[in-house]
Amino acid sequence: MPYLGSEDTERELRRALCNPHIQSDPLRYRNTVLKVLRAMSQGVDVSGLFSEMVKACATVDIVQKKLVYVFLCSYAALNPELSLLVINTLRKDCQDPNPMVRSLALRNMTNLRLSSLVEYVEQPLTAGLRDRAACVRRVAVLGWAKIHNLQPNSETDAAVVNELYTLLRDPDPVVMVNCLRALEEILKEEGGVAINKPITHHLLNRLKECDVWGQCEVLRVLQRYRPQTEDELFDILSLLDASLVSPHPPVMAATLSLFLGLCSALPAVGLAALERVRAPLLTACGSPSREMRLTALCHIQLLLRSLPGLMGAHYKRFFCGYAEPAYIKQRKMQVLVELVNDDNVAMILDELRGYCTDVNTDTAQAAISAIGGIGRSYSDRCLEILTGLLGLKQEHITSAVVQTMRDLVWVCPQCSDTVCEALEGCEDTLQDSQGRQALLWLLAVYGERVSSAPYTLEVFIDGVRSETSVGVKMELLTTTMRLFLCRPAETQDMLGRLLHYCIEEETDMCVRDQGHLYYRLLHRGIEETQKVLQGRRSDPSLGVLIGRPAEPVSQWACSFNTLDPLKQGPVETEPPSRGSPEHVTFDPKPNTDLSETLDCSQIVKLHSASDRASGCSDSSAEGLASSVAPPLSLSLTPVLSPEEFERLWLQRQDLHTEQDAEKREEEEDCACLVEHIRGPAIAHCSPQSLQAAMQLVNIQTLAFTPPHTLPWRVYLFTHTQHTHSGNAPHSTLIVGELLYTGEANRRVRLVKTGSDDGVLVEGSEEEHVREGGDPTPAGLRESARENGEEEEVKVTLKQQPRDDSALKGFLSILTTVLHTLSSERA
């Protein structure tokens, strides 16, 4: 857009450019050209001066030439005819003895972006490829890519492509890298430059000569190469080892990316490479440039998905600096949550508490939800901090705390007492709809335990007319209904008022519909209402699980060293807008490499053999093993979703707690078994190895607690296929839990199993333990002595439909796996 008076400026500049006195004085001429450019960069339209500038191009002054070229390249597209005039000067310059002039002319010739000029450019470009000076060759090589881009449909000259391939051997490393770039562009349709063995080895040998950017380019192109033999692969890897720990983050990242690509079939090597880049990545996290710090942090988050323990010892490096921007602080907190373990939890929580009062509300809220995340495994300490924060009576903090508590209670129902106490009186501070929605949800679920709940609701209902958020209104309706069910006397009146308002006055369709729904529901009677409204208040089965199972590297390798990890903001990982807590979901990815079903009779044999050898066998397990005569095979299909698993698991539990033993006898379609497996120290195994081992025999693990936490749990499932002699194949579904409570909790466990007596079918092994372990202190000590250093893992299995022999077979397989794992560890 021309500025006011631009015509005057243009006229003045034209007069100056044409002035012979100025033209004869190099310095004044150059300054006039500079003025034109200044006008151009300030947004004045000076395209009218094109022909004068073309004349100014014919000069010996290189600075002036460069300035004119900047001008010409910007305006050439508007003046294609006049641009022909420039070509002559440029072609003359291509013959200049000074290599700088030659490269300058060649570069700008290709930068004019006019396809009509291509025919004039090809000849100097061909000559440029054979120029003595490297700087001219660099320009010429890229020039071919530019020309190709101008005429994408035209056939590329095979001779040029050949020449470019030859120039890969050019002594100048930049020429070599430029050749790669140009060939990638020109041969895009054929999939880019051909990466065969000689080229790969040539590029790798010359990697050291290139600068940082050249190395990155070469490493990127090499990702397409697939080594033919394993020896070659390892040669390449050892050659690249030095760049893996390069002090330049771009080279380090490009190398790791290449490593992960090359080692996709060798996950162990890939993991070792991740260990190797830990130091350079941590250094990048302390880089003076905050953008670089962010990039490194985001990539560390990727790495942690596969190696959760990678940075555990370095947690202090992720403490936030005061002056750091909010986006770095939030990332660091996300990393800190992943790094929590028994040793550092106190320090990390102390640090996070400091961030909760940050001036930036986003940072403060992120810190609070980070504490909530840690609360899934260390609930007591975190709740103490969270309730302390409520005392500050600040809107944004209270809102974040209430939302965090809601999420926490959903997975850890044991926190509910503390939460209910804390809720009193925080409704005055809450202002935003998110926070109030969370409060309402909590009141709905734990209304009978919060004494002031009806009064709180009354305030909400009185103010419903001025309420703007639809979400809050809907939540309010549900809460009032649920509270009515447990405290009818106090809430009846206000429920009536609310329903009246919603049905008669409310304009929003959703709220009104919901009001109608509840109204009609109440007409159907209280039992019906209860059935509909009494939902689950928590998700205890997955409560203690915080860590996701470690993902294989291949899950994220393709997004490593791209912009993707930086883009997903903290907002996306922790969506703030939801009325009720989300399920903690896990995505089990069935390993397709494994055969879907696996005959395990061989493993069973192996188990009994190894048991005898180790000498710590228990007769019952052996008995089980020998009883598995018919072949039993396990399979992972159909895959059980976590929600389905949860449903099955809880359903079974209810069944057994509510029904009598006799009734259970009649339940023919399902079976339940509690078993203790002795010896294995599997609770100390890494989740990866456990998962891998389980998958080997086609048992899918759904969720874990991280290692070294107590109680330690694993949830798993599988399908058995059991061929009775003569009968049709009979298949069952088994879901199970492994529980390890540790030495300190032994007493609790014993008492618990005692109380479970007669409710669950106990395995013979369990009987034995209970005989020795009378739940009195003396008996306890005795049993502890009896067990010695041995540790036990409690296995609870549920099967549907019932098939005892298959269940026993499965149990023996499981025992074998666990024993193998723990002996490996020893």
Add this chain to the structure above:
Amino acid sequence: MISQLFILSSKGDNLIYKDSSVRGEAGSDVINVFYEKVTALPGDQPPVVMNHGDLHFVHVRQGGLYWVATTTADSSPFSIIEFLNRLASLVKDYCGDLTEKAVQMNFALIYELLDEVVDYGYVQSMSSDVLKNFIQTEAVSPRPFSLFQLSNVGLFGAETQQSKVAPSSAASRPIQSSREQGGKSEIFVDVIERMSVVIGSNGVLMKADVEGEIKVKCYMPNCSEMRIGLNEEFSIGKSQLRGYGAAVRVDEVSFHQAVKLDEFDSSRILRLSPSQGEQTVMQYQLSDVLPSAPPFRLFPTIERDSGGKLLMYLKLRCDLPPKSAAINLCASIPVPKGSVSMSLELSSPDQSAELKLQSRSIEWTIPRFPGGTQLSALFKVEVPGLSPSSLMEVGPMVLNFELPKLTVSGLQVRFLRLSPVQPGPAQRWVRYVTHSDSYILRI
């Protein structure tokens, strides 16, 4: 690969724009798209990577300017950010300074630089050794007459330290002028350390990190080799303990690739042939421990007085050696929400403090704080409806300061030798500075 490259001022003015790919994929309205995205977000911290359809913006902030590149989704963020940072430091080398004014005045030089550095969206070369053969435009120095220059003149005009101390602006001049004007041939070796410390309310050091670097800024046209000697008892890693006491220890070290380390193991000497301009020769880190006592301790007393005011009595002690001093110390203490006004008593007249309502904190400024001394301040903050729990909102105190002529790690440059011996007066400067913008004292 970089499609477009532009430099914007903090107000959104377009200073430099280059469609470096020659592909013309997007019009020049990318600048507006970018700036709209930046201004649409609250706060002054837009995310580093933003996208608009297929267009991906990556930017860094340097010198108050936005350095923006547009690129494709699969390009490496490490490379692009490193490139933008390097570009900013090149511009700083060539223009002498990194301000909006300097960039505006030297736009021709920067266009020339960009032309050589990026061709068709590919980085060609960013080493100042290579570039100096190609760059012909001279830099225009934007520095006007400044009162700060006068501060070097001593009492009654006597030139007290003029010859021993280089003015702080000496190293911010364009590298090229030395060639044309035959100007002073000088070399600066800067040891810069950044410290971040957290001290618990009980005075225990909870976290200490030092990140240091040695930077060489060279204005010598013909210096083939220089040798930098570090402390002889300099050791790397936790295991290499040599004798008692005085060892200077760091955890990790990395060097510029041009540094030759053949004498490093035996006598801690770095050999390099410096190229013109600024380069980081060595970077090091030290975590968890400080070789000496942390430089500042705080002794706070915080209470509610009978009139419902918040009383903060803060004693700040500087534990530096007596000859050193911290300068430009700025302490900020968060105060409870709803604070209205403040009255204060400070222990000496050169300090100042004010209540910043926007950031909800007290800013306490101390221009100079000598080692071994103690300062105190009494703040009475008026907070309507002050509750006991509001006291939790006070703190932590964050210090922001500079320690000139001092490195907390103890790293020193023993000597600096140039070869061949420079004809004429060659000046060699070694400067030490430690600064911290994250020195947190819990209350």
